[in-house]
Amino acid sequence: MTVETVLADSKEKMTKAITVLKEELATIRTGRATPALLSRMAVDYYGTQVPIQQLASFSVPEPRTLLIQPYDKNALSAMEKAILASDLGITPSNDGNVIRLSFPPLTEERRRDLIKLVHQRGEEGRVAVRNIRRHSKEELEKLERERAISEDDLMRSEKELQKLTDHHVAEIDEIVVHKEQELKEI
Secondary structure, eight states: OOOHHHHHHHHHHHHHHHHHHHHHTTTSSSOOOOOOGGGTTTEEETTTEGGGTTTTTOOOOOOTTTEEESGGGGHHHHHHHHHHSTTOOOOOOOOOOEEEEOOOOOOOOHHHHHHHHHHHHHHHHHHHHHHHHHHHHHHHHHHTTTOOOOOOOOHHHOOOOOOOHHHHHHHHHHHHHHHHHHOOOO
């Protein structure tokens, strides 16, 4: 293993941690309708758990309304049950062809709870990035102990690793601030 592979590995893992954070934050409701809110929802479709995206198409006719058009009309009631059982807190309305989800405006208390959740998820992302840095630093130190790199190379690569970490943590902070602004919009 070389310094370059350790740093490239770190960068890739840190980028994946940010991707996971973005996916988690996309499922947090901001008072706007978006299909991402249903991204992790599974529907019991003929005895099998199937992601809802595979069973329907989504559209947003109005900012607070999500329209779900099932490919198979028989899946309508199963989809409705899955939405009711989810933590969205929204009652779907079904006209026999489509399911409408109307998102009410967020209350101030709910907004504060969601902002706390966003900050918590952001901190989890930062911790993940720091853990990746720690593991990579251990690998670099191991390379130095094995005499594969010099002490100067170790110092340079650790500085590079810290720059990488700082960049990704700053990106996480940016994402969290953006999501917080979204939640504060009325």
